Amino acid sequence: MGLAGAERIVARTRTHAEDERRIYPLLAYQADPIRESVKWLGRKWTLLILRDMAFLKLTRFGQILRNNPGLTPRVLARRLRQMQEEGLVERLVADEKVAYRLTSRGEDAVFILLAFLRYGIRHHLPPQVARDAESKS
Template sequence: MKKAQPPTADRPLVPAVELLACPLLVTMGVLGKKWTLLILRDIALLKINRFNQIRRSLPGLTSRVLVMRLHELEACGLIEAVVVKESPRVVGWVLTEKGKDTIPILMSIIAFGIKWYADEIFEDHRPRTMSELYPGSGCP
C-alpha cells in the first residue's frame, strides 16, 4: 500500500485506499450540527455536564434541541449518561473514549479562531497563541 502524500499546489490529496464515503462529510454529519461542538466544549473543556447547566451556558439553545443533540451524541458513542445521584435521580454527561478524541478537534478550532478571528474574540483585536490563552496548560 502506498503512503498518501500531502497535497501541493499542483497535486491533490488522494487516499491510498478506496473510500465508501468522504471522511470529512461523515464526520461533519455528526459534529457539524448546530450546537454540537459547543455542547462537547461544555462537557469536555468546561466540565459543565448537567442538562440545565448546559442549557444555561448556551443562550438560544432550547431544551428540545439540547435533548436531541445529547441523544444524538449518545447514539454516536461520543457521550454517555452517568447517574450522579440516585434520589432524586440526577444525571450528568461524560465523554466516552471516542468522545475524548474530539478534544484535539475542539482545540484546533479554538487555535484557528484566536489566530484568525482575534478582532471578534479579543477586545484588543490581537491574535493569540494557545499558550497565551491557556498559560500553564501545556498547550503549544
C-alpha cells in the same frame, strides 16, 4: 490462449467511460471520513456541547443549557440523545440525578475543538488579545 489472455482482450476493449465507472479499492480519504465526521459533529450545537463538557467540565443538562443562550431544552435533549447514539457521550443516572460525560470517542473529538480554538485565536480575535492568548499557551 487461457482465461487470463481472454481477460486482457476484454480489458482492452473497454471504453474510457467504463473504466471510470470501475470500482477500485477505496483508500481512507476516498471513503470521505471528513463528510462522515461533519454529518455527526457538524449538527448545530454539537461542538458547543462538546466544548462545555471538555473544557468547562459541565456535566448536567441545566448547566449546558444555561451556558448556551438560544439553545432550547428540546434541542439539547435531542442533541444529547444523538450524541449518545454516536457514542460521543454517555448518560449517567445516580440518585435520580442525570449527568453526561464524554466517552473515549468524544474525547477524540476534543482535538477538533483544539483546532477550532487555535484557528479562532489566530483569525477572529483582536490582534493584541490573540498575541496574549498565544503567548500563554
